[in-house]
Amino acid sequence: MRKTIEHVAQLAEVSKATVSRVLNNSPKVTEQTREKVMKAIKESGYYPSAMARRLTTNKAETIGLIIPSPQDKTFGNPFYTEILRGFTHQAKIEGYDLLLFINEHQFNYSQLFHDRRVDGLLLVGVNRNDKGIIQLSKNNFPYMLTGKIDYKEANYVDAENRKGAYQAVSYLVNLGHKRIGYLGGSFDFVFNQERFEGYLQVLKEHNLEYGKELTMESINTEESGYEAMRKLLESSSIPTAVFVANDLDAIGSMKAVKEKGLRIPEDISLIGFDDIQLASYTEPTLTTVRQPIYEMGTTAISLLVQLIEGKKEVPLKVELPTQLIIRGSSGGKI
Amino acid sequence: MRKTIEHVAQLAEVSKATVSRVLNNSPKVTEQTREKVMKAIKESGYYPSAMARRLTTNKAETIGLIIPSPQDKTFGNPFYTEILRGFTHQAKIEGYDLLLFINEHQFNYSQLFHDRRVDGLLLVGVNRNDKGIIQLSKNNFPYMLTGKIDYKEANYVDAENRKGAYQAVSYLVNLGHKRIGYLGGSFDFVFNQERFEGYLQVLKEHNLEYGKELTMESINTEESGYEAMRKLLESSSIPTAVFVANDLDAIGSMKAVKEKGLRIPEDISLIGFDDIQLASYTEPTLTTVRQPIYEMGTTAISLLVQLIEGKKEVPLKVELPTQLIIRGSSGGKI
DNA sequence: ATACCAAATGTAACCGCTTACATTATCTAC
DNA sequence: GTAGATAATGTAAGCGGTTACATTTGGTAT
Numbered sequence: 001m002r003k004t005i006e007h008v009a010q011l012a013e014v015s016k017a018t019v020s021r022v023l024n025n026s027p028k029v030t031e032q033t034r035e036k037v038m039k040a041i042k043e044s045g046y047y048p049s050a051m052a053r054r055l056t057t058n059k060a061e062t063i064g065l066i067i068p069s070p071q072d073k074t075f076g077n078p079f080y081t082e083i084l085r086g087f088t089h090q091a092k093i094e095g096y097d098l099l100l101f102i103n104e105h106q107f108n109y110s111q112l113f114h115d116r117r118v119d120g121l122l123l124v125g126v127n128r129n130d131k132g133i134i135q136l137s138k139n140n141f142p143y144m145l146t147g148k149i150d151y152k153e154a155n156y157v158d159a160e161n162r163k164g165a166y167q168a169v170s171y172l173v174n175l176g177h178k179r180i181g182y183l184g185g186s187f188d189f190v191f192n193q194e195r196f197e198g199y200l201q202v203l204k205e206h207n208l209e210y211g212k213e214l215t216m217e218s219i220n221t222e223e224s225g226y227e228a229m230r231k232l233l234e235s236s237s238i239p240t241a242v243f244v245a246n247d248l249d250a251i252g253s254m255k256a257v258k259e260k261g262l263r264i265p266e267d268i269s270l271i272g273f274d275d276i277q278l279a280s281y282t283e284p285t286l287t288t289v290r291q292p293i294y295e296m297g298t299t300a301i302s303l304l305v306q307l308i309e310g311k312k313e314v315p316l317k318v319e320l321p322t323q324l325i326i327r328g329s330s331g332g333k334i
Numbered sequence: 335m336r337k338t339i340e341h342v343a344q345l346a347e348v349s350k351a352t353v354s355r356v357l358n359n360s361p362k363v364t365e366q367t368r369e370k371v372m373k374a375i376k377e378s379g380y381y382p383s384a385m386a387r388r389l390t391t392n393k394a395e396t397i398g399l400i401i402p403s404p405q406d407k408t409f410g411n412p413f414y415t416e417i418l419r420g421f422t423h424q425a426k427i428e429g430y431d432l433l434l435f436i437n438e439h440q441f442n443y444s445q446l447f448h449d450r451r452v453d454g455l456l457l458v459g460v461n462r463n464d465k466g467i468i469q470l471s472k473n474n475f476p477y478m479l480t481g482k483i484d485y486k487e488a489n490y491v492d493a494e495n496r497k498g499a500y501q502a503v504s505y506l507v508n509l510g511h512k513r514i515g516y517l518g519g520s521f522d523f524v525f526n527q528e529r530f531e532g533y534l535q536v537l538k539e540h541n542l543e544y545g546k547e548l549t550m551e552s553i554n555t556e557e558s559g560y561e562a563m564r565k566l567l568e569s570s571s572i573p574t575a576v577f578v579a580n581d582l583d584a585i586g587s588m589k590a591v592k593e594k595g596l597r598i599p600e601d602i603s604l605i606g607f608d609d610i611q612l613a614s615y616t617e618p619t620l621t622t623v624r625q626p627i628y629e630m631g632t633t634a635i636s637l638l639v640q641l642i643e644g645k646k647e648v649p650l651k652v653e654l655p656t657q658l659i660i661r662g663s664s665g666g667k668i
Numbered sequence: 669a670t671a672c673c674a675a676a677t678g679t680a681a682c683c684g685c686t687t688a689c690a691t692t693a694t695c696t697a698c
Numbered sequence: 699g700t701a702g703a704t705a706a707t708g709t710a711a712g713c714g715g716t717t718a719c720a721t722t723t724g725g726t727a728t
Binding site for chain 2 (some may be wrong): 674676677678679680682683684685
């Protein structure tokens with residue numbers, strides 16, 4: 001039979017209130033009675049009911065984690081697995097449970113607040129003009145995004161995308177490349193646009209050629225990267241280097257380059273973005289811009305909890321630094 | 335201000351009980367009053383409190399999902415992402431929330447039952463001799479594993495690993511291979527052993543050579559697959575085909591084979607296992623045994639819910655069929 | 669119209685905690 | 699030893715639902 005706080009109280013010969021105080025580490029309880037109560041808890045095999053506690057305190061002790069729809073192919077991206085590691089780790093530390101939801105068509109975030117299943121929401125991979133976020137903000141619901149969106153008041157943690165791209169493309173320029181292509185994901189996501197802007201900035205600063213025939217859009221999968229690179233290589237004068245704004249696309253790109261009979265990096269240099277694990281196991285290994293994915297995860301949780309507990313004010317915006325990891329695909333001076 | 339069932343009751347001029355009945359679709363309520371109540375709910379913007387409901391009904395409406403520790407490198411395997419898709423999808427259908435936990439050192443599953451945060455547990459990637467599972471069974475806690483373990487009473491859904499391996503290696507034999515290697519994960523997981531046994535069975539049935547110098551262990555990562563294949567290729571007489579019992583290892587293997595200056599499939603044929611998305615984007619594309627990962631996910635949730643609701647008896651054991659997907663890495667007749 | 673019965677609704681207890689407030693025990697100062 | 703202050707503990711209400719049981723309503727048979 002399920003033990004309640006009442007049983008423990010009787011066993012320890014104190015009131016329910018005292019047991020509750022011991023459970024919550026209230027300072028106003030004698031060491032002596034604390035021990036008595038602890039002993040009773042041990043003996044009875046009592047576990048406090050999470051639901052009862054949550055009902056009385058009006059806290060769900062829970063964060064809703066919203067991940068992209070399974071339909072969305074990008075969900076398979078190792079980026080998500082890695083950031084999930086950060087989430088779960090930090091959530092445990094902060095004493096919050098993580099509820100997993102998928103961001104399906106017309107999914108109503110607010111619902112989760114209304115029935116008090118969550119204290120806050122953590123959203124991954126949100127489209128830049130997702131209107132739902134505005135509602136969250138307007139309603140003053142605690143939430144955090146991983147990845148910037150257009151809404152100016154949004155809370156988010158992101159990587160320094162523009163800077164990272166700038167660094168990567170600058171590296172290519174310093175190697176002597178004059179004709180540098182760009183292949184990246186949809187501007188539906190701000191980080192993609194920022195990476196493109198970082199790329200563009202370098203070209204402009206060095207008066208290098210840029211334009212439509214040098215850029216190609218993809219959707220962060222091996223498959224789309226493959227297709228996009230194929231198209232890019234159909235051009236009459238192909239680039240000597242391509243900045244591919246995410247690793248999965250970069251890996252797909254490699255296949256297309258090889259199929260065309262070109263060598264990496266001798267004929268075409270490639271730099272990716274993300275530094276997923278796989279980047280070390282391509283042939284050649286992939287030079288890429290590392291995002292601190294795990295830290296983005298822990299940071300997001302930590303800030304969200306502070307928001308929930310009223311220790312921080314909105315809007316909360318954080319950008320973590322990136323780092324260029326040089327491997328085989330970028331080659332040497334030309 | 336937060337609306338309760340009491341407000342709705344007053345607005346609709348009925349009792350709390352009636353509102354509750356409407357909320358729970360009780361048949362014993364007039365269509366007329368039902369409408370009256372629904373109208374009041376709409377007008378007041380009322381949402382029933384999940385915690386209050388859970389406390390009274392003594393149901394958490396929640397399944398605990400236990401995934402391998404972040405420390406465990408195999409966690410990045412796309413297998414997990416895919417099965418997660420199945421979990422979330424089916425859980426939503428069944429009306430259960432999914433709580434995410436990481437299986438850290440000494441993590442005590444039972445805790446989650448004791449404080450009633452979950453109604454059941456879904457465990458992924460559990461070690462074959464995990465003692466925690468026995469406790470769950472003994473305590474009659476509803477749980478489900480994805481992947482068999484040694485404990486005979488365990489509930490699980492798995493793929494037909496032995497059969498799948500048997501099919502793959504038979505295919506290699508039919509192509510004319512006589513010297514077939516095996517590269518796979520640790521026997522700490524039953525599925526790895528089963529795949530090996532499937533492999534071995536084929537060799538024995540055809541009186542083919544087998545032994546230590548033809549087999550190599552790895553841990554389901556590109557990196558380990560790479561290292562393992564390197565070692566395998568140090569042998570004086572290398573195999574003409576290798577069955578690599580998971581795709582990530584197979585992808586790592588490919589790199590090692592190429593580095594050695596050997597061609598796939600001309601010099602060495604390769605077959606993987608899993609059919610992760612990436613398998614279509616390797617060079618050459620990877621022949622592999624497809625597991626119905628997504629279906630394993632939905633099935634596991636569905637069965638767990640039936641266990642929770644007392645509609646099925648333990649032990650519950652299900653194996654889903656696999657399918658050989660023939661691509662480039664296996665080559666033709668030799 | 670009356671008696672009876674089933675269906676619809678209401679009443680109130682209960683789920684297992686927390687916490688404001690009341691009470692009691694303990695200590696200090698005189 | 700006593701008054702007063704303070705610390706420790708107890709009492710009871712409340713969190714927001716569900717549900718067994720009681721009551722009322724409405725319909726049917728006489």
